[in-house]
Amino acid sequence: MDIVVAAVGRMKTGPTRTLWDDYAKRITWPLTLREVEEKRPLSGAELKAREGELLKKAIPERVWLVCMDAGGKSLDSKAFATKMNEWQEHGPIAFLIGGADGLDGSLLKQASFTLSLSAMTWPHMLARTMLIEQIYRAQCILTNHPYHR
Numbered sequence: 001m002d003i004v005v006a007a008v009g010r011m012k013t014g015p016t017r018t019l020w021d022d023y024a025k026r027i028t029w030p031l032t033l034r035e036v037e038e039k040r041p042l043s044g045a046e047l048k049a050r051e052g053e054l055l056k057k058a059i060p061e062r063v064w065l066v067c068m069d070a071g072g073k074s075l076d077s078k079a080f081a082t083k084m085n086e087w088q089e090h091g092p093i094a095f096l097i098g099g100a101d102g103l104d105g106s107l108l109k110q111a112s113f114t115l116s117l118s119a120m121t122w123p124h125m126l127a128r129t130m131l132i133e134q135i136y137r138a139q140c141i142l143t144n145h146p147y148h149r
Helices: 017-027 046-059 077-090 107-111 122-140
Strands: 003-008 030-037 064-074 093-097 114-117
Touching: 003 077, 003 122, 017 030, 017 122, 030 046, 030 122, 064 077, 064 107, 064 122, 077 093, 077 114, 077 122, 093 122
Parallel strands: 003 030, 003 093, 064 093, 064 114
Antiparallel strands: none
């Protein structure tokens, strides 16, 4: 199962990066983090649309697209693992994490699935870490590893 996490912004050195790297090492599925950033001084809908273009360019053309969005479906860890198992039949999986204003509506319309980590607002770098932990947990659930108990 090939997995791409494409996200707006660059993760710097620090605790969230350390956690990301730790979970990334544990995951046996091929995993790629692709970070995009718009350097021009844009704002509002224009910035959101440009970030959407950059995210779209960062993922393979034929991909099972999972958009991370507060309005998406919340799943418990076992249900997420079941979804991951189903999604792998469709080819590579790409998770998209938008910028401060979320994902552009055009991406949400193209999504194969829209997932919410929580109804709460989380810092984007922490959301990445929460996502990769859940990907690792899904792997453990699917392989009957004792990590998930």
